[in-house]
Amino acid sequence: MTLQAENISKRYFRKTGAANYFYAVQPVSLTLEPGTVTVLMGRSGSGKTTLLHMLAGLLPPTEGQVRLGDRLLYTLGDAALSRLRNERLGVIPQGRSAVDTLTVLENVLLPGQLYGRAADAGEAQAWLDALGIGALRDARPGELSGGELRRMAIARALSQHPDVILADEPTGDLDDENTALALSALRGAAHDHGQAVFLVTHEADALRYADRAFRMDAGRMAEA
Secondary structure, three states: OOEEEEEEEEEEEEEEOEEEEEEEEEEEEEEEOOOOEEEEEOOOOOOHHHHHHHHOOOOOOOEEEEEEOOEEHHHOOHHHHHHHHHHHEEEEOOOOOOOOOOOHHHHHHHHHHHOOOOOOHHHHHHHHHHOOOHHHOOOOHHHOOHHHHHHHHHHHHHHOOOOEEEEEOOOOOOOHHHHHHHHHHHHHHHHOOOOEEEEEEOOHHHHHHOOEEEEEEOOEEEEO
8 A cells, every 4th residue: 555645744833033933844745655665864853753753644744645545644533543553554663662561572462452453473473583582572671672672663563564664763773783684674574565664764774775765854855
């Protein structure tokens, strides 16, 4: 399923003596096609995460619209949009997103269980193994390092079979070996399973895994 942003932007008002505003993201049109990895590079504060949140249905754009298949995300009510995100979009956030009272495996299985989908513990375990944290399945998030938590979040997104994966700095806490594991897994989701992958990163190595690459600077996106 294709995710399409149609001339979306995000601006914020601020007072500078007189009312004014600034663009966190200048108008952007972008199509994320099944089976492709799209990489967005840029410095911190350039607007990358803001754009990802708009694509994920987490932050309404000031102008424009986001379409998943034939559905406009921001015309949906909160309950319908939450369910669509759960079933169709796999978001790998930059920050911590674990439930501390659950084990690693339970955290990976949780999104599917929220809406009564059958949980495949075997597949979840396979993703944990592929990302090098299979032995930690029964550990609690408080026992994990930052890099292990990041790989758990990647396994959680991949095991849900979303149409689109939106990953915000998924290798930020990883060493070179585990960065390669994570990027290979995300590329496999696109090339082997037909998912659309959007990857926001500082890592220049990620460009080797990209089918398309863009750069963002001061809220403006352009082909890299």
